[in-house]
Amino acid sequence: MRLSPKVYTWLCGLFASLGSIIFGYDLGVIAGVLSATDFIDTMGSRFSDPNLEGLITSIFLLGCFAGMFPVAYFADFLGRRKTIQVGALVYMLGGALQTGARSIDMMWAGRFFAGFGVGIMADLAPLYQAEIAHPSIRGRLTTLQQFMLGIGAFAASWITYGTSAGLKHTQAEWRIPLGVQIIPAIPLIAFILLLPESPRWLAEKGRLDEATRTLARLHAHGNVDDPFVVSQIEDIKAEIQRSKEIGSASWGELFTIPSNFRRVSLGFILQFSVQMTGVSAIQYYSTTIFTTMGFSATRVLLFQSINSIIALIGEACCVLWVDNTGRRLPLIVGNVVSGLSFVVGSILMARWPGTVDNNAAHYIFISTTWIFNFFFSSCIGPLSWAYPAEIYSTRTRAKATALTSSASWLSNFFIAQVTPVAFTHIGWKYYLVFAICGHTNALFVWAFFPETTGRRLEEMDALFTDAPLFIAHTSYAKRQxxxxxxxxxxxxxxxxxxxxxxxxxxxxxxxxxxxxxxxxxxxxxxxxxxxxxxx
Structure with a gap:
């Protein structure tokens, strides 16, 4: 019995997002590794410098940022699949260097190369998913990025908790978790070329017959005469003809054409705003944050492991319901709740820090973190990748998503560097930054982000040309x-x-x-x- 087209397309998108498991694992593993005593000894005396310790976390993000700009050229020249394959190969090099690290310098190199590979895969996975998806399930496909990221973080949290509890004070406590990160890259490298190439990329390269067959393979059991296949290929051909009349895509047109600049701005702001919810501060420095509330490092890793389960549940909810709820509503609600959770967290940290004997307050603090994580995972994180991937035309998509994704890495790097210093100098007041930003994020989305749910990719140029700047209370704020x-x-x-x-x-x-x-x-x-x- 043949798979239905929607299931086949969804499985293709699922496999392409294996790179997101790698991303999530790397985000989740580092907090447990940094606290391992043998790791601290191996890194040497320079590890005691907070800035150099923070660089182990943040240089990964610099690598992600560095990978953003080559990916724009590779994706347009080699295709989407081969570029994902290149990213996985670079990531394996970085993972091997981290696993075998004998000094902090070797660790920095490994983290940078791993970040470079992740930057490529994290940018290309949602782009590829958007380009193969039927409009009615595009949200479910592109939000797989965050769901698979959650699976990676889930695996990392439980593996680091297990090695911390059972292999404490040994090299295996941190080398095993770092070595495991290489595993998901192997099937991605081996089998990604078995997936269909993006039909839009094929058409852009003049391979229209192959693009038609690929669309038919994805959406119509191989029937090239299917009405949807015929309609889509005509749409794609019309867009390519418009592109030819304009000329080849350039970086400059992203800033000089008003509708392009509008989309790049919204994508950049969205990616930057995600980090200002406080998610990275919690991911990278949960041990530091929670120990200030009186919990041991092992107990903190347990809390993080439970947190990863909550995140998976939230991400699954997003994948299931995002095409019904639209894009705007989850982003608005998620940011409001995340801001409120940091308001409560700030009060608890200020009034009942770890030096005060009040277990109830401390566990309520943990609960606010779990509430934040659920709403971030179900509303904000997945859509921060899905929305930018679907708002650009085929000719500019690779370059534009590279720019917007760079905002994520820059803000992530900023948070990773600033957080340990901020907690040292201003303590709980640092939480107020995220409390404020959550609410300003929600207000900005409500005011300026058009709804894209249900629209074809070929409609996006017209949508962002015709829609007014202020979106709230207009038809452009409503899903189709x-x-x-x-x-x-x-x-x-x-x-x-x-x-x-x-x-x-x-x-x-x-x-x-x-x-x-x-x-x-x-x-x-x-x-x-x-x-x-x-x-």
Whole structure:
């Protein structure tokens, strides 16, 4: 029995996001490694310098940032799959250097190369997923990035907890967790080329027949005459023709064309704002934060392991429901709740620090962290990758996502460097930064971010050209009705048919081929009255 197209496409996107497991694992493993006594001894006397210790964490993010700009060229020249493969190879080099590190210098090198590889994979996975996805499940595919990241963090937290509890004061306590990170890269390197290439990239390179076959393979059991396949390839060809009239894509047009600059700005701000929720401060320095509340390092690792389970639940909720909730609402709600959780956390840290004997207050503090993590994982984290990946045209997508992703690494680096110094000098007041930013993030999304749910990638140019700057209370703030049914009971010529209805058909899986204009076409739904994307 053949897989249905939606399941096959979803599985392709799932495999491509193996790189996100690597990303999540690396984020989750470092907190446990930094506190291992043998690791501290191996790194030498320079490790006692807080700035050099912080560099072990932050140089990974500099590597991610460095990987952003080559990826724009590699993705357009080599294709999406081969570039992901290159990123996995570079990451394996970095993982091997970390695992065998004999000094802090070797550790820095390993972290940088690992970050370089992660930067490539983290940028390309959601881009590839967006380009192969049907509009009705694009949100579910692109948010897999954060779900797989959560799986990596989950594995890292429990592995570091286990080695900390069972292999304490040995090299294995930290070398085993660092070595395990290499494993997910192996199948990614070995099998990524078995996946279909992005049909939009193939078409951009003039390989239209191959692009058509790939679309048919993804969405129609290989039927190149399927209405959706025909309609999509016509859409893609029209976009390519417009691109040819404009000329080859350049970095400059991202800043000189108003709709492009608007999208780059929104993507950059979104990625930067994610780190200002406080997520990285908790990820990297949870041991430091929680020990100030009176908990032991091993107990903190247990809390982080439980936290990783909560994150997975939140990420699964996002994958399941994001195409129903839209993009704006989860981002607004998630940021408000994250801001409130840091308000409560600030009060608890100020009034009942670890030096005060009040276990109830300390465990409430842990609970606020878990609440924050659930809403971040279900609302903010996944959409910070999904939204930028879907708002650009094919010709600019690789370059634009490289720019917007760089905001994540820059802000991540900033938080990683500043956090230990800030906690040393201002303590609980540092939490107020994240309490404020959570609410300002929500306000900005409410005011300026158009809703993209249900729209085709080829619609994004028009969306960001036509939508007003202030989005709130306009039709552009509302998601499209995924369950609308088009009834056509008289012969139509598509040249005279409402473009709004035609676009709705394409979004909903109710497809009218652009070449079929001479007769009646009736599609109550593409799949027996159920949207194509329904599971």
């Amino acid at each position: 009705d995924r369950y609308a049914v088009l009834l056509v009971i008289l012969p139509l010529n598509l040249n005279t048919c409402s473009s709004h209805l035609v676009e709705k058909e394409l979004r909903e899986g109710i497809f009218i081929c652009s070449s079929c204009s001479e007769s009646l076409i009736l599609h109550l739904s593409y799949r027996n009255l159920r949207p194509w994307g329904s599971f």
